[in-house]
Ligand SMILES: CC(=O)SCCNC(=O)CCNC(=O)[C@H](O)C(C)(C)COP(=O)(O)OP(=O)(O)OC[C@H]1O[C@@H](n2cnc3c(N)ncnc32)[C@H](O)[C@@H]1OP(=O)(O)O
């Protein structure tokens with residue numbers, strides 16, 4: 001038996017949802033650049049779940065279905081108030097709350113295609129409500145009810161801040177959601193597929209995926225990027241800070257990727273948005289520091305930025321708390337997780353690889369008094 005550390009290069013599933021070929025990312029055959037520049041997040045979710053773009057009437061109906069499901073059970077909101085709220089990370093709160101949603105869905109255990117699609121709509125609709133409600137409750141504020149006439153992106157920002165976003169904020173946030181929606185067999189999506197391949201339910205799959213996304217080697221990197229930028233503080237400190245980390249063989253968050261070699265095609269869109277938004281806010285230093293870090297890390301280590309690097313200064317410029325960056329990733333990636341969960345159910349086989357045993361040889365049990 002031979003092992004491949006971290007399953008690098010192992011093809012573990014077939015999918016018709018997204019692909020990364022020669023550093024080009026596509027959703028159902030549409031180039032991410034095309035979608036980022038033109039599509040609404042709602043269209044992308046529809047695309048991932050139905051494998052085609054909706055027509056006008058279908059899109060209107062889909063948006064309505066999402067809008068109808070955005071209100072979360074009061075019990076879940078009340079539960080937030082029982083948490084040691086100033087110590088709980090929003091990803092921990094989200095993981096718990098999504099699991100809890102399963103308690104209040106009478107069809108949680110119904111594995112029919114129709115019931116699973118209803119769960120898909122319900123989860124995609126409710127996760128933004130959970131993230132924004134938690135963010136407000138921990139500040140002693142009341143959750144803001146969604147507005148059914150707003151886009152998915154605008155609704156998130158509205159529920160978070162209690163005021164309507166500017167057009168440029170809505171546009172940037174929509175683009176960020178589009179860029180994060182799916183990404184082939186990344187760690188959290190693989191987790192979701194492994195979970196539901198036992199024929200466990202959709203809530204279990206999404207809860208498991210949130211747990212995997214939380215780690216700083218995956219979705220949790222965006223929060224760590226902002227922490228690094230804040231620790232560096234100013235452009236003048238970049239050089240010394242980054243070289244010290246590299247010399248100590250520490251990882252620079254937001255750089256490197258298991259699959260991309262030339263670079264992550266999503267990063268340029270986020271870089272562009274970061275430049276625009278930091279300028280608008282009069283806080284160019286975050287963008288300038290970021291480009292300087294990129295110059296060093298890519299120039300000297302040949303490690304290009306990934307999706308998590310420039311998203312940090314984008315979300316910061318939108319006035320979002322830093323520990324909400326990864327939950328926002330989860331809001332978007334829920335669409336991809338669900339697409340993969342439904343694809344797994346449609347052609348399921350248990351996912352159960354082998355492990356190469358490297359422990360001691362055969363041993364004889366010795367009773368505890370004789371040890
Ligand atoms: C949405 C996402 O999940 S995107 C990824 C988000 N994660 C991050 O940004 C965290 C920082 N990046 C990393 O940790 C890695 O690049 C990963 C986890 C993304 C990919 O990891 P892997 O493919 O397993 O690469 P691995 O960690 O083995 O690194 C290979 C080599 O590159 C180096 N390397 C990789 N990423 C970095 C980095 N960000 N900073 C410095 N060195 C790095 C490693 O130290 C290692 O060097 P070595 O061969 O001298 O020991």
Ligand SMILES: O=C([O-])CC(=O)C(=O)O
Pocket residue numbers: 182183185186187218258259306307
């Ligand atoms: O694909 C990966 O390994 C990580 C990633 O970029 C993502 O999930 O968007």
